[in-house]
Amino acid sequence: MKTTGPLLLLIEDDPQLRPLLTTALESQDYTVLAVTGGREGLTAARNRQPGLLILDLGLPDIDGQEVIRRLRTWSELPIIVLSARDQENDITQALDNGADDYLTKPFSTAELMSRIKALLRRVAKLPGGGAQECFQVDELKIELTRRRVFVGEQEVHLTPTEFRLLSVLVRNAGFVVTHRQLLEKVWGASYIEHSHYLRIYMGQLRHKIESDPARPHYLLTEAGVGYRLNTGEN
Amino acid sequence: MILCIEQTLLKSTRKTTEKPSDYQHSESPSHGHWLWGIAIPLLLTLIDWPFREILTTSNILMFYLLGVFFVAIRFGFWPSILASLTNAAAFAYFFAPPIFSFAIAEPENLAGLAVTMVVGTVTSKLAENVRHQARVAEQRERRASVLYRLSKELAEARLETEIIEIGVHHLYAEFGGRNTFLFPDRNGLVCYPNEPPLDISLQGADLGMARRVFNHGQMESNSIDTFSNEKALYMPLTGSTGTIGVLVLESVNPRRIFLPEQRQFLGAFINQISHALERASLAEQAKDATLKMQAETLRNSLLSSISHDLRTPLAAIVCAASTLETDRGYLNEDRKRKLASAISEEAQRMSDLTIKILEMARLEAGEVVLNRQWCAPEEVVGSALRRLDKKLKGRQVNVSMPDGQALVYVDAVLLQQVIVNLLDNADKYSPSGLPIDISVETTPFGLSIAVADRGLGIPEDLQEKIFDKFFRIHTESAQSGVGLGLPICRAIVEAHSGEIHTTNRSIGGAVFQLHLPVLEAAPTIDSEEKG
Numbered sequence: 001m002k003t004t005g006p007l008l009l010l011i012e013d014d015p016q017l018r019p020l021l022t023t024a025l026e027s028q029d030y031t032v033l034a035v036t037g038g039r040e041g042l043t044a045a046r047n048r049q050p051g052l053l054i055l056d057l058g059l060p061d062i063d064g065q066e067v068i069r070r071l072r073t074w075s076e077l078p079i080i081v082l083s084a085r086d087q088e089n090d091i092t093q094a095l096d097n098g099a100d101d102y103l104t105k106p107f108s109t110a111e112l113m114s115r116i117k118a119l120l121r122r123v124a125k126l127p128g129g130g131a132q133e134c135f136q137v138d139e140l141k142i143e144l145t146r147r148r149v150f151v152g153e154q155e156v157h158l159t160p161t162e163f164r165l166l167s168v169l170v171r172n173a174g175f176v177v178t179h180r181q182l183l184e185k186v187w188g189a190s191y192i193e194h195s196h197y198l199r200i201y202m203g204q205l206r207h208k209i210e211s212d213p214a215r216p217h218y219l220l221t222e223a224g225v226g227y228r229l230n231t232g233e234n
Numbered sequence: 235m236i237l238c239i240e241q242t243l244l245k246s247t248r249k250t251t252e253k254p255s256d257y258q259h260s261e262s263p264s265h266g267h268w269l270w271g272i273a274i275p276l277l278l279t280l281i282d283w284p285f286r287e288i289l290t291t292s293n294i295l296m297f298y299l300l301g302v303f304f305v306a307i308r309f310g311f312w313p314s315i316l317a318s319l320t321n322a323a324a325f326a327y328f329f330a331p332p333i334f335s336f337a338i339a340e341p342e343n344l345a346g347l348a349v350t351m352v353v354g355t356v357t358s359k360l361a362e363n364v365r366h367q368a369r370v371a372e373q374r375e376r377r378a379s380v381l382y383r384l385s386k387e388l389a390e391a392r393l394e395t396e397i398i399e400i401g402v403h404h405l406y407a408e409f410g411g412r413n414t415f416l417f418p419d420r421n422g423l424v425c426y427p428n429e430p431p432l433d434i435s436l437q438g439a440d441l442g443m444a445r446r447v448f449n450h451g452q453m454e455s456n457s458i459d460t461f462s463n464e465k466a467l468y469m470p471l472t473g474s475t476g477t478i479g480v481l482v483l484e485s486v487n488p489r490r491i492f493l494p495e496q497r498q499f500l501g502a503f504i505n506q507i508s509h510a511l512e513r514a515s516l517a518e519q520a521k522d523a524t525l526k527m528q529a530e531t532l533r534n535s536l537l538s539s540i541s542h543d544l545r546t547p548l549a550a551i552v553c554a555a556s557t558l559e560t561d562r563g564y565l566n567e568d569r570k571r572k573l574a575s576a577i578s579e580e581a582q583r584m585s586d587l588t589i590k591i592l593e594m595a596r597l598e599a600g601e602v603v604l605n606r607q608w609c610a611p612e613e614v615v616g617s618a619l620r621r622l623d624k625k626l627k628g629r630q631v632n633v634s635m636p637d638g639q640a641l642v643y644v645d646a647v648l649l650q651q652v653i654v655n656l657l658d659n660a661d662k663y664s665p666s667g668l669p670i671d672i673s674v675e676t677t678p679f680g681l682s683i684a685v686a687d688r689g690l691g692i693p694e695d696l697q698e699k700i701f702d703k704f705f706r707i708h709t710e711s712a713q714s715g716v717g718l719g720l721p722i723c724r725a726i727v728e729a730h731s732g733e734i735h736t737t738n739r740s741i742g743g744a745v746f747q748l749h750l751p752v753l754e755a756a757p758t759i760d761s762e763e764k765g
Contacts, residue, residue, distance in 0.1 A: 088647055089605075106585050108578065196608035196641055196757045203610045203639040214612050214619070214633045221617035224605070224647035 005030040006051030011041035038062035072098035088224035169229040178226035271313035275320040306358035314358035388510035401507040411484035412436040439482040473512040547580035597725040612638030618653035630669035640676040655719040656685040664689030686745040691738035
């Protein structure tokens, strides 16, 4: 079989879903290595050097969260987590542990593909200096080094904290950043429990950037998990 | 006496434990009565004395007889006998010649005196009977009115505890003894009550004896406990199906309780209380039965609802999938894609239903622990609108949120679910071109959210029912749904100690309004660089 795309590692224990996902991914020209257990997955991640990991959180041998934690001790391998619904806590925990993105079951393959593509694109960009100077989506334009933000032609004046908050989201544009990660990166580790800071500043930021803050276009809420800066792709 | 009972009742409700005053049962006349027995004849003698020349001795005897009647009626039989004797002595001494001597010379006077005494005695006896009967009638009337009061109060009582309290108070007021009601527990053994005792409750009753009385249905009496000499009566409470409990009554005045009339009276008391208790327990059973029936109906409607709503998409999925499976090249690409998208759509519908059913089950099981955080209503509404982005495409949604950034302490994910469900309903049940209005208000008292549509509204008699599980106004409507959206909303709102209700708008359409109370003042932040 002709497969030219990067190697994807799939850790999924469900015997129905595993072959279906494999087929779907292979149809998009990815090489897929599908395993059933967490240990097996960790070994494969070490030996086969995959480009991306798709991880189901409910695994029979070791907990999915533990797989992420162990993997993150030695690898920057991008991780997409698959989770059953109604588990905001699990998702938040997985993201805090170092997963890059998540999908709740049931999801469409189209959605999975777009997440994989976005994640691979981000990884591809990083080694090139990482200094993404300018971010633009629709009307919103952010110049990171010059610390300037424009909506259309109009420059928007942000406070230093607002700008820090926005820049963290820009650096992870298109991906969820959890409340905890934002609090830690913008205010510092001692503010992790003070989620109201985040809510208040996010509100202020929206009122400066969004045309209708009640129906945000750029700064999207992932209820119970965190925020995502819209890249106009989804 | 009735007044006295009322006072006792009032006092007992004020938790004082004053003993009710005994009412007079004794027939024996007091010293005063005896004194009147002498005083009346002497008074008559004084009155008659000036007229001794005018009046004949038989006239004077008549006056004396009148005095005897008076004494008999007012002071009873024995004082009137005394009055008769005093009359005889006074008549013989002052009026019957020879005067100032107890001798009576003329035989007609002697005969008159004898007749007077006999008549006096007989009429005294008759008067005494009349008095007694009047007293008995009065007693009966009093008892009847006491029983009436008891039955009236019992009729108003709904709960077993209320009935027992009324019983204890009335028995104490009427029979003067502390008392208590004992009932069998689940194993059928009589045991002490769980409720805290009233001040006038009898404590420390002999359970062994109570159990014996309960089992045999026969009254017994015994000392209350081994430490006191006070006696207590153990009486079975008899209902229509047998003994339902035991009354233990301290017998302060055993004679009073053992008098036949009193026994009957006590029996009537116990009967009334037993019947009231039985009525209460039957009402309780009937309520249980209704609840069970409702649960049964609910289970049935759940099953029919789930089987209908899950089978329909399943049928579509199975049909489309098997068509694709057995295709031998007859289907063109376009057809195949249509079948595939039907599968995906129906599966999504099933997934939504399953999520709702699971969520309801989770909320019902009380497993949901609110993850309250400070968050802005604006954000919650915003994320709800985004979740319905596709559905609400082409529909105007007006959001009025004057103070959307004020923080509220809620579970954002669940509150978002509430708004999503309400918006989803508004979208489903109002014509597609008409706008939906959301208004959010944050006040110091809480957060109010209203979602209003321009649909048909909800008939007034169904505005409460619509929050019941599996209830749908049009059961077989084209709109998919299991009738769980609003019950989920209510469960979530109530978990926040809030309330949700619906009304109709004057311009047509329904408004769903929820209010969540504010529990704490919003936190403040260091205003480092507000700009």
